[in-house]
Amino acid sequence: MQEIFSPEVAVDVMLYVSTRLKNPTIHEVLKIQYFADKLHLARYGFMPSGDSYIAMEFGPVGTKTYDLIKAARGERTRFIPASFVEATTGHLQVNGADVVVLGEPDLTMLSEAQIECLDEAISEYGNMDFKKRTDISHDDAWDKGRARVNKCMSTQDIVGTLQNAGEIREHLNLQEAGCH
Structure with missing residues (x-):
């Protein structure tokens, strides 16, 4: 259903996105990851971020990617x-x-499909006004997540926001909404 999260790959994704934006912010980088994951999910049946x-x-935030942001901010x-941290x-x-980008992304860590979806998300949502990007990210999956005590957005709820939701549900054999 999802790839396994890799902190090194997540850093490469953030570097890739950040080097393509005028003034990258935490909000912008995290939302572009979400939009790119959704594009990849719709096309290839899984979210590459893991x-x-x-x-x-x-808006939606990848929990482990946000912890990487905290590490990069100096939180210990x-x-x-x-x-x-490493x-x-x-x-x-x-x-x-x-x-702030201190190095170049290792593009060998990202698949062609992942780069394609990141580029599309950057093109559509990068350098966009904060409020507009926030409003767009407040989709049905986000609404359902906000209603949960732990604010978890389930894969099924994210799939439900896709135009080809039925096809992806069948591909993933999704039965019940849960937080995974």
């Missing part, structure tokens, strides 16, 4: 794995809301 999404105030708590060190930094 991340789980939660419904935060300003027991909830941020040392591997996340993956961001020398590659990515976060100052306030701004994402």
Whole structure:
């Protein structure tokens, strides 16, 4: 259903996205990942980030990618794995809301399909006004996630926002809404 989350690949995705934006922000990078994951899900039947999404105030956020953002911001708590600190060190930094690129992405870590979906999401949602991008990200899956205590956005709910939802549900053999 999903790829396994890799902090190194997630950093490469953030670097790839950030190098293609005028002034990359946390919000912009995280939303582009969500939109690219949805595009990939609709076309190829899985979300390449391997991340789980939660419904935060300003839209969907990949939980592990957000922990990488925290590591790049310099946060050090027991909830941020040392591997996340290591993956961001020398590659990515976060100052306030701004994402600062310190290195180039390793494109060999990203598939052609993933790059295609990232490019499309960047083209459509990159350098977009914060409010407009937030409003677009507040889709039905986000609404359902906001109603849950843990704010979890289930894969089934995300699939439900796709034009080819029936086909993808069948492909994934999705039965019940749950948070995975």
